[in-house]
Amino acid sequence: MTRSATGTTTGTIPISLVHAAKQYASLPEGTSLPSEVLAGIYEAKLFKLFVPKDLNGLMLPLPDALRVFAEASEIDGTFGWLVTIGSGGGFFSATLPPEEAQKQFAPANAVVAGSGLPSGVAHPVEGGYRVSGQWKYCSGSTFASLYTANCRIDRGAEAEPEIRSFAFLPDQVRIIRDWNSFGLKGTDSHSMAVDDVFVPEERTFSIMSLPNYDDPIFRYPFLPFAQTSFAAVCLGICRHFLAEADLFVAAKRAEWEPAKPGRAEETKRAISRQEAKLEAEAAKFYETVERTWNAFLAAGEMTEEDQAEVGTVCRQLSGSVLAYAHAIFPLLGMAVLMEEHPINRIWRDLHTVTQHAVLVPKPELV
Structure with a gap:
């Protein structure tokens, strides 16, 4: 790299x-x-x-x-x-039967959108299930080739609670264009709905079942998988924010200097300090991920202690990137308050990704 x-x-x-x-x-x-x-x-x-x-x-x-x-x-x-x-x-x-996985994941344009919330209901019928439900925040909803969601299985009032995952084809899904966030606006993270559609047994799965492929990632716990993935997004967006801030200050130097000599230079030094902090945080993040990944590869499973450590470092990175951006944003003046300004857009994108449930701080630590 x-x-x-x-x-x-x-x-x-x-x-x-x-x-x-x-x-x-x-x-x-x-x-x-x-x-x-x-x-x-x-x-x-x-x-x-x-x-x-x-x-x-x-x-x-x-x-x-x-x-x-x-x-x-x-x-x-x-x-x-x-x-x-x-x-x-x-x-x-690796969770779908191999023949179905080949059909859904081998095409060049294969991509999944979906939700982990169990906000659907599935009724068992011969050969599969009849499914209805609605799920929020399905990023990539407008171009996905497959949609996945969790549902509660309705086997009657006396049955034990059961959650199962379902894969829907595009012609079974209705997109509700309700993504109106102040950041990551182009992600098409709309709601999706299905209305009494039939899903055959081979397009249902459980992420807790044994994988059908031997690649290590399929044995890696899902929570740290999500946490590390989204923390990496936080890191990249914050790098972009600080780089754009540095370019902005360089462009403003001639305008700022007569009114407040040294403002541009001091601001650039402040940006450099935040960049150094960010890269130190990034090094800690990658060291933790690589060390625990290698331990996972060696043992064939991830310890609870390593899962907790990864979760902590990801939440810390999420909080830190906000702190580094917050330190610089007020120094840039009124221009960056305009929503059309690139720095404003990056600022809002950063706040949007850090709001994800797997990255927010634990309430008892706030």
């Missing part, structure tokens, strides 16, 4: 896609990913970082994939979030 004029590079994101994503970031906020950006993602297999090679995936080790997520998010928050969420759906490729 290196630093270049385009940011932190892993070599996984082609330079042509970097340029296309940067051009996308200049479009009106809330614009969905253009077809040329999606085509570049498909070609680079960025939605398949956790899909087995037998299914035309890349199957990167978790620490390597996290660096890709950070790099993508440093280019643009929406781009990075969608790459991360789309890749995360590959986690389910």
